[in-house]
Amino acid sequence: MSIEGFVHHTVLLSEAVDMLNPRSGGIYVDGTMGGGGHTRALLEASAPLGRVIAFDQDLEAVTNAETWREGYHDRLIVVHDNFRMIGNHLQRLAIPKVQGILCDLGVSSPQLDDAWRGFSYQQDAPLDMRMDHRQTVTAKKLVNTCSERELADYFFEYGEERWGKRIAQFIVASRKVAPIETTEQLVAIIKAAIPAAARKDGPHPAKRVFQALRIAVNEEMTSLQDLLVTIPQLLDSYGRAAFITFHSLEDRIVKKALIDAAKDCICPPDFPQCICDHRATMQVITRKPVVPSDVDIELNPRARSAKLRVAERLPN
Known part of the structure; x- marks a missing residue:
């Protein structure tokens, strides 16, 4: 896949960024940089002093970032890794908490459309499907x-x-x-x-x-579950986490994790008393998921199934 070919219409761009409520001086994480649509929107919304740490396990996305990152200087840090490792890298960067995390869980159009990646059932190619070719x-x-x-x-x-x-x-x-x-x-x-x-x-x-x-x-579900467990520890008070899902399995995982994080008890309903000692760490902002507009779907038909869910960190 050519670097120039890494073009992708970013789904729910304004909705996701607006709901994170970026501000100058804040630090934000884009867990799935892809073509950089959400990353750049976060940088612009948090200007002039906001910073963004953008993760992607696909080397093509990381390489492509060199074509558009000029001008952001030290406000942007690009990390070639899976988002399940966000906590490790924040620790390495001496960043104790961030003010927002955004993860677009969809596979980008360039990954699907380039035959050599082996993702597409419509083009003949070696059976590969790796996001990260180091694995x-x-x-x-x-x-x-x-x-x-x-x-x-x-x-x-x-x-x-x-x-x-x-x-x-x-x-x-x-x-x-x-x-x-x-x-x-x-x-x-x-x-x-x-x-x-x-x-x-x-x-x-x-x-x-x-x-x-x-x-x-790509161990997508286990990676997502690993990240969801750590979200409350990564966010500052009133920091927000936004997830864009594209199929029912990942949406159910995100929905359940955010609802559980907003509960004071997650014991089975038939338990006579609480034994879990769980305390709410998040507040769900989107009681119903935000879905794409007709314009989004027209520009990217694959966006039809997208759902945006957002939760906010309760005071630490």
Whole structure:
């Protein structure tokens, strides 16, 4: 992917930044820099003294930042790492608390559209799907080494694929003949596994399986859960955290984490008395998620499923 090709329409840009309420002198984290849309908006909204620490595990995004970061000088710090490591880097930078954290959890259009990355089921490419090429696990490795049960669990849990068990059976049978190495090979196996009648309606038959493999390869759900646990410790009093999700699985995780952080007790409802000793650390700002405008969807049809949720840190 060329650096010049890293162009992406930023979803819910003004809504997310406005709800973080940036101010001059504050320190803000963009956990998923991508093309830099939210990062630059945070820098502009917190001018002249606000700072932004932008994270991305994709080296292409980090390299691309060199094309637009000039002029922000020491107000911008770019970190090549997963957002689950925000706390470690803030400690390294001697920053005890920040005033806002923003994470757009969507896969950027350049990542999906560049065939060599192996994310797309519409273009033939090596089965890769890594956001960070420093890691060793690829989609090829998963489909060729995971057990049938493991694959079926991935497809059901991460892709909500009703035909997951049958697809896993077909994958295992196919790899006994020859390794599955390309996206085109995998798409053909998925289509063969799903009955023709079930393929007539709905999204592309490979969409859910490719989503599941991408999530598994990049440990997206565990990374998100790791970050959500640390959010109250990272934020200053009245600091805000904003999350933009794109599918139901990650949205449920964010919603539950923010609601739990806003409770004084998270014991099961049938417990006669509280034993968890949990205390509220956050206040949910968005009782209902903010969704994209028609303009957002027109500019980026993939934004149709986006949801923005925001919570505020209670006084420490």
